[in-house]
Structure formats: C-alpha cells, structure tokens
Amino acid sequence: MxxxxxxxxxxxxxxxxxxxxxxxxxxCQAISSAxxxxxxxxxxxxxxxxxxxxxxxxxxxxxxxxxxxxxxxxxxxxxxxxxxxxxxxxxxxxxxxxxxxxxxxxxxxxxxxxxxxxxxxxxxQSQPAPPGQMALRVIDQATHVGAVDIYLVPAGQKLTAVTPLITGVLFGANTGYLNISTGTYTIVMVPTGAAPISATAAAYTGPQINYSAGSARTVILIDQQPVTTSGLQVITADDYTPAAAN
Missing domain, CATH: 2.60.40.1120 (Carboxypeptidase-like, regulatory domain)
Known part of the structure; x- marks a missing residue:
C-alpha cells in the first residue's frame, strides 16, 4: 500500500x-543553449x-x-x-x-x-557506474527507527547467506555512492546487531529490483505514517540510467 x-x-x-x-x-522568445x-x-x-x-x-x-x-x-x-x-x-x-x-x-x-x-x-551522480556495476547511495531520514544493518540479497539467495552491505546506519547517515555488481537484489534491513534469521522478521524487506549496468540510485529510509508509529519505509530515486536501459 x-x-x-x-x-x-x-x-x-x-x-x-x-x-x-x-x-x-x-x-520566452528563445531558450538558452548554455x-x-x-x-x-x-x-x-x-x-x-x-x-x-x-x-x-x-x-x-x-x-x-x-x-x-x-x-x-x-x-x-x-x-x-x-x-x-x-x-x-x-x-x-x-x-x-x-x-x-x-x-x-x-x-x-x-x-x-x-x-x-x-x-x-x-x-x-550523473555519470555511469564502472562497467558491470551500479552505484547505490543510502540516506537515512527515518526519525523513529534505530540503527539498522542493510543487506542486498541477490535473487535466489537467502538472507542468512549474505553479509551486510552497510552496518549501523543511523538517522542522518549518507553513505555516498557505493559501486556494486549489477544484478537483481532485494533490500533487507534488520536492527543493528540482530541476527538476520529471515527476511520476514526484518525491519524492512523490499521487492526484487533489477539494477542495470551503469545505473545510479539513491535509497532514502523514511518513517511510516502515522509518524507516531515505529516503522520503516523506503523510497528510491533514479539518479542516472544509461540510455541503453531506457
């Protein structure tokens, strides 16, 4: 929803x-080409x-x-x-x-x-990521959730078999762009220090997303509404998409 x-x-x-x-x-009489x-x-x-x-x-x-x-x-x-x-x-x-x-x-x-x-x-980022990779930046704007560890779970793999991409992400964090191998991933977040038992017990589990080679994305962690509840949502912004992927 x-x-x-x-x-x-x-x-x-x-x-x-x-x-x-x-x-x-x-x-306007003319559009500047500058x-x-x-x-x-x-x-x-x-x-x-x-x-x-x-x-x-x-x-x-x-x-x-x-x-x-x-x-x-x-x-x-x-x-x-x-x-x-x-x-x-x-x-x-x-x-x-x-x-x-x-x-x-x-x-x-x-x-x-x-x-x-x-x-x-x-x-x-307005330039392509290195060949065979995509660039991912995470920004935490969730005020009602504590520190989380972020996993990128490749399609067909289990959360328990994956090491976290980033640990201890807190409100205000900006990871900068991280270059990651191209593929289809599910973003999963668990409270920092908690054992990643399964995606169903995570603080957030997203859909499977295919990240095209060269693309750049920003993932923003935000609160659920109503704001008085403790919950985590994610919005993703498209920073750069190669012409071949359009």
Whole structure:
C-alpha cells in the first residue's frame, strides 16, 4: 500500500515539476543553449504538510507531499536561496543558500520532523557506474527507527547467506555512492546487531529490483505514517540510467 502511495506521490511531483518548467518558459522568445544545472526535490519529513519549493522568488515545484520525488528541473547556474514554504503561502519552513554549478545534478532533500526541519542539498551522480556495476547511495531520514544493518540479497539467495552491505546506519547517515555488481537484489534491513534469521522478521524487506549496468540510485529510509508509529519505509530515486536501459 505504501509503495503505491509513494508511486502516486512521485507522479504528482513530476507533474508539478513539469508545470514549473512550462511556467518558466512561457513568454520566452528563445531558450538558452548554455549548460544548465538540474534540480529535484525529495519530501522525506513524515509530519510536514505539503510545501512549495522556491529558488529565490521563482517557484520550482508546488504542493509536494511526503514521499514525493520530483523529476529534475533545469536551472540557471548560480548562487541563490532555496526555500521550502507551506503550500499556498509564503511561510518559510526551511531555507539555505546554495551554489548550482553548470552540468551538475542536485537533490534538495526536505527531511527530519516538522519541529526541526532540515534541508539537505546533495550532489547527484550523473555519470555511469564502472562497467558491470551500479552505484547505490543510502540516506537515512527515518526519525523513529534505530540503527539498522542493510543487506542486498541477490535473487535466489537467502538472507542468512549474505553479509551486510552497510552496518549501523543511523538517522542522518549518507553513505555516498557505493559501486556494486549489477544484478537483481532485494533490500533487507534488520536492527543493528540482530541476527538476520529471515527476511520476514526484518525491519524492512523490499521487492526484487533489477539494477542495470551503469545505473545510479539513491535509497532514502523514511518513517511510516502515522509518524507516531515505529516503522520503516523506503523510497528510491533514479539518479542516472544509461540510455541503453531506457
């Protein structure tokens, strides 16, 4: 159920991002061919209401709900303030000064809880992983779950036969990109130090996913809703997909 909700939320984010691009282009006589920055937004705070995202006074996306991953929106390179504002108002929830470089992809991640909202600006991988490998980055934004060990279980293998990819992952962690052999994997997370007896007893078990050669993905750990419950969900953002895999 949560995966379906997040899928719908991601589609919603795509539409808002596209609308922002079209609004920017309206009335322009020509489109610049100069290299652009690329900016997307991820809404990872479970108890923060829908928000609009602005770069300076220009809207980038509207009414982003928890779990949304927008598409990349082209931006003119430069220094500016990025702010998340309560949807339909100009009430600032978080803001930060950022420098956007040409030909570079960025993620603005709005996370933590509403009372201590955090805004992270991440540089995303926009080049292929080494031959025969894929790049995976894990970011922990789950405020109600303790440390976890993360496993990538290859198709046809059991959790008990696999060593953890990362151990002791806590809220705020950013692993950076890890190059991993291409294949079909299930992401499984268990509380740190717990014996990986079976996937059914894990804190989180995802679907089998085929990771194509050269691809780059970001996996974000987030809270379940309602936020008062202790649970773990995952959203995955597509950072780079080789043309042959499209």
């Amino acid at each position: 949560f995966d379906k909700l997040f899928h719908r939320a991601r589609l919603s984010g795509h539409l808002f991002a596209v609308a922002a691009v079209l609004a920017t282009l309206t009335g 290299p652009q920055s690329q900016l997307r937004i991820i809404a990872a705070s479970a108890d923060t209401p829908g928000f609009d995202l602005y770069r300076g006074s220009a809207a980038v996306a509207f009414n982003l709900d928890f779990g949304t991953v927008t598409s990349y929106v082209p931006q003119t390179p430069g220094i500016d303030t990025i702010s998340a504002e309560t949807a339909g108002t100009r009430q600032v929830l978080s803001s930060s000064k950022v420098t956007l470089a040409a030909s570079t992809q960025y993620t603005v991640l709005i996370g933590s809880s509403a009372s201590s909202l955090q805004q992270l600006v991440l540089v995303d």
